[in-house]
Amino acid sequence: MSETRPGRREEIDAILDRKPGTSETRDEADRYTVVGAASRATFADWLTPIEEHFVCHRNPIPEGDAESWTIDLAWSGDGDAVELPLSEIVDDLPTVAVAHTMECAGNGRGQHDPETGSVQWGCEAVGTAVWSGTPVRSVLRAGGLDVGDAASDPTTHEGDRWLTAIGDDSTEEETFARSIPLSKALDDCILAHGMNGEALPAEHGYPVRLVVPGWYGVNSVKWLSELRVTDGMVTEGSLDRPGTHARWQQDDYRIHPEGTTPEHTDTVPTADTWDQLESPAVEHPYTFDETVMSLIGRPTGEEPVTPREGSVTVRGVAWAGDDAVRGVEVSDDEGETWHDAELFGPNYAGAWRLFEYAWEPDSGTHTLASRATDEHGRSQPATIGTPADGLDAVESGEFPWNEGGYAANAYLPNAIEIEVTDDA
Template identity: 60%
Template sequence: MSEGTRGEARRGEIEEILERKPGTREARDEEDRYTVVGAANRRTFADWLTPIEEHFVCHRNDVPDADAETWELRVTGVDDEKSISMAALREEYPTVAVAHTMECAGNNRGQHDPETGSVQWGWEAVANAMWSGTPVRAVLEDCGVDVNDDSERWLTAVGGDVPADDDVYVKSIPLAKALDDCVLADEMNGRTLPVEHGYPVRLVVPGWYGTNSVKWVEELRITDTMVTDATFADEEDGRTYTYWQHGAYRIHPADAEPDIEETVPTADTWDQLVGDVEHPYTFDENVMSLIGKPDGENPVTPDANGRVEIRGVAWAGDDEVTRVEISTDDGESWRDADLYGPNYSGAWRLFTHTWKPNPEAEGTVTLLSRATDERGRTQPASIEVLDDWPEIPEDVYPWNEGGYAANAYRPNGVEVRVSSRRDE
């Protein structure tokens, strides 16, 4: 398919998605390579469950012409290799549901200065949904995998989407994570998985960046390492299988060329960044928060008691959010918000804070939120270009060429106009 034809197809796909998802808007993609829509309004982040109609979408490759009646999932690299139909996946294995805050690893990329390439997301590429399907653990155990094996093997997932170039969408995650809580999902928020979210089946990796949750998954392969050039050498199809694991979604300074690594000492993204991994992989999500209400689009008027409710969401990947702080004076002072609502591993928490604006003042106020996880890690204030990556300042997130895994709180602040006039 020529670039012109591919661009036309992508344009049509985006328009169809926007029609089905009235709560989203198209994201800016300077290179016109991705199908991308994100939440259209901050109010999405004032509730725990994200409607499908407001859930972001991001993919580059062409959506396969999938049919659940004929789709098969291959399990390889095991003692008992199998091809499993969708009917068998639903009927012969247990069904579970997991809550998962899906965040694009490039969320907040548009806050980088100088601007990076690719999709210029603001805060809109994150959502929280319920995903239902078959536990990966049940499938692998049925195929002869020792689920109690503590060896450091990997699960390598292959997407069935049609490569835009020759790069097949392949991602590797630690086998231990796959056996813990990963799901082969065929439903989303109680509905059949939409095609743009991976119909007929998607690997869902709770608490980890969305790049790991392979859509349209057609093969699961047990490997001793992350995917390397040798992993699919027997295919002899002229395609490449390592780009999405090792070339894309790596955190590094400008002009660096990350090597293909066989393993990493930790899947914790932040620990890789401040530790010994030269070009970190984007696995679990960094601690993050967003204010959803007020949304900044309309002025706020205090109630009869002079109060305004601030509400939002906070998440921290595999870790638990233990604290959210709110500033109503552009970071000069901070007060604790209250965490409430559902508390599921891998899903965001709701927070709320009662604010009493100065009754004598009218004008624009900048509201900020910052979250802290159970390991004491707090969102940094800003994204900055650093000369020395091993010495990352405590309140800074490093500018990186891909614009990945940023979690600074100041760029996500919301300007709110406060009015003392009440509607009659």
């Protein structure tokens, strides 16, 4: 294992002090600043407090303040960039709020067997916050882009233009850049400067970040410094910047078998991650839209439970990225039998739903699991496949083991062992 990079230890300690509901997650190479929800109880509530929301980034938090921060806007082939002060964006353009379940694409990486490298997340790298900020559509229009020329259908991206976001944590050696379809950016994305009614915390991207509702967290670039509208995704050499700048789009955050190097491409026919897994048109899928997933928040498994009037309330959350959750089932026998749970509470596109189930257990030890199904009828698989299965594992009902450990949504690795005591 390499030595912890300079400044990382101090940064993690400071974040843990500010966020008492989180704990540090194991990072095999000590390259990232990572903390996640410390208790499963986080997943029993719809809104995730800032104090419990996960954090993940590679480079040190850049310095800067909202008054002096600017964002460069550039259009492919249309001359010099336009510089917009963040203060003018906040003061002069509309402010909206969006609910977004942000999940690290590596959530569940630590459940792969054999282990993949990097951050060994269990299920703690997900949370739902209400983000306030300025619609990307308004920002691009203020910079001079005729948004009426953009593709208008956020569900298909054939022939779409792309929006590339660049973070200020970029270095001379490496640019942190991510591209999303322009139609998605115009549909529901914002430049966020607030979180849960408070100013955006430093570790969450202060003073401004891109928020892409329903998509994996890597797409929501923190410490946003530049937006470029282009004809394709970022590829090496396409940004005219020093160092490398396509790694985080084209190499990492791709789903591929062990020992495979993904080919760089400039577009995909769909941004739905599961559709890419099932489609021969995308050989090594990109992690954009979140896959269907659920987690039980209570009981937590941290202590025995005693039924009240014969039952125990099982509560949790379920999400499916851009898609709606159609239903959730609960099992107390490791998936042998299933029982329908009830969806309730807020129902916003891009954010998780709460579910409850009145469980009537006998005394003893039980394994509780939840399984969500999205509006297309796609359900969580039971397990993660093996490296030998490759991406073909999806055809046999398993989530494919992949070298980056991305997008895992199997339900058995997230099951909880519950001890039930006799009713007093």
